Amino acid sequence: MKTFIYLLSILAFSLSLSAAETAPKKKSPAKPKAPAVEEAKPSAKVEAVAKTLTPSQRTKLLDLLNEGDDKALMTIPNVGETRAAAIKKARPFADVTNVMKVEGIGEATFAEMVAHAKAGFPQPEKTEAKEEPTTEKKKAPAKAKTTPKKKDTK
Known part of the structure; x- marks a missing residue:
């Protein structure tokens, strides 16, 4: 009888193990996901510069x-083709300080943008074509060969 109970308990134990292996695993309680990339707040220096506008x-x-084309964006100091493309990719901006999220634009570049706006968005001066010096070198006047004068001995 003991043997029968022993075998029966082993059989029950093995069935419970196999059932546990085939049962769908319960998901662990959902961890709260980190919020989507939080909007980084501009620094106090950037806010102070922006308030001067x-x-x-x-x-x-x-x-x-938000709406300028490459040519218009490149009128801003320190904004070339690469930064203009990055600005266009990051659009739309809700505030001027949001441009700080664009790669390559830091506090100094932002300060230049604000100064450009405060100056009334002046167009960059076109550099006039300078006359390039001719490639021909002026020849130095040839030195006349002088022969020593002979003294007349008469």
């Missing part, structure tokens, strides 16, 4: 950042 300057700069 008048509302109309701020609006014009924001319009330029």
Whole structure:
């Protein structure tokens, strides 16, 4: 009888193990996901620089950042083709300080943008074509060969 109970308990134990292996695993309680990339707040220095803009300057700069083509964006100091493309890719901007999220634009570049806006968005001066010096070198006047004068001995 003991043997029968022993075999029966082994059989029950093995069945419970095999059932546990085939049972769908329960998912662990869902961990709260980290919020999507949080909007990084601009530094106090950037905020202070941005506050120096008048509302109309701020609006014009924001319009330029959101709607300007490459040529218009490249009128901003320190913005070339690469940064203009990065700005266009990061659009739309809700505020002028959001341009700080664009790779390659730091506090110094942002300060230059604000200064450009405060100056009334001046167009860059076109450099006039300078006359290049001719490649021909002016020849130095040939030195006349002088022969020593002979003294007349008469």
